[in-house]
Amino acid sequence: MASAAKTASRAFLRSTPATSSFRPAARSTRFAIPQGLRSSARRGYSSEAGSSEAGSQKSSSAGIWAFGIAALGAGGAYLYLNGASPKGPFVPTQADYQKVYDAIALRLQNETDYDDGSYGPVLVRLAWHASGTYDKETGTGGSNGSTMRFAPESDHGANAGLKHARDFLEPIKTQFPWITYSDLWTLAGACSIQELGGPSIPWRPGREDKDVAACTPDGRLPDAAQGHRHIRDVFGRMGFDDREMVALIGAHALGRAHSDRSGFDGPWDFSPTVFSNDFFKLLVDEKWNQKKWNGPTQFTDKTTQTLMMLPTDIALIKDKGFKQHVDRYAKDSDVFFKEFSDVFVKLIELGVPFQVKPEDRFIFKASE
Secondary structure: OHHHHHHHHHHHHHHOOOOOOOOOOOOOOOOOOOHHHHHHHHHHHOOOOOOHHHHHHHHHHHHHHHHHHHHHHHHHHHHHHOOEEOOEEOOOOHHHHHHHHHHHHHHHHHOOOOOOOOOHHHHHHHHHHHHOOOEOOOOEOOOOOOHHHOOOHHHOHHHOOOHHHHHHHHHHHHHOOOOOHHHHHHHHHHHHHHHOOOOOOOEOOOOOOOOHHHOOOOOOOOOOOOOHHHHHHHHHHHOOOHHHHHHHHHHHHOOEEOOOOOOOOEEOOOOOOOOOOHHHHHHHHOOEEEOOOOOOOOEEEOOOOOOOEOHHHHHHHHOHHHHHHHHHHHHOHHHHHHHHHHHHHHHHHOOOOOOOOHHHOEOOOOOO
């Protein structure tokens, strides 16, 4: 009987494609036997021994029993792969999401072979680009769907290099199969900002993964080669005002550009793995000259000629509406941290049909 259950479970697992979204979540080897099946089994085994009728009943009941166990095994496998148990579906709590956060933070600490020593900046970019496709007019795009898993969206020019971030998170998805990619990517962005010294990012679950049919068209993300009008067009489509636009671009405090991806090259500041307001201070205090090189237009600092600014970055100090916020953030790190946190939360929640109220967002404890 036990072998019948194992056989059914294994058959179910073998029939599930390797790329299926079903993944083991909670292990359980004990399954309740329905009352009706227990009664049938008892009636069969209580028949008088020796009579042909009794033998027939025993044989029939044993078959039912074996079939029932096999069915329960298959059903158990289904529940097992869907993150549920016979007691009901698994409903993760804040403590469960904190475990996901902790696993990401630990992996960030241990995996230091990327860029300047941290995958954190590229995880922030993944969360940003997965969310920044939102269109307020059509209600399409945004973090709800994680459609960057599929071509053609994964191949959009603005998403070049983000495979590194997606691959980095695969072991976390395997460890916690119940979390959607959509929630995982945004949680990883929030985690990275906090772990790299930035502000707390309140976060709530509720994003659902979608298939390739939900992929967004190319061109929805910012083009770094453009100017202030482009910034307002792209960010305005998502529903942001000037202040929020400048705050979000402040994510350039982290990471660097790569010539083999965007065509641009170099970090924005001297500490690309530390979240700070240095991006804004450098924009205001440093003199920026156009770089002479065989590449797209970008700017380099006069003092060291080791830093980089994009045309969209320089547009922030050329446009009066943007410049006032650049100045505020350059002067006060606390103001920048507060306003960045607010707008980043807004970004990663665009278009998501949450069941959790805003006031019930989680504040994750950063690692020590």
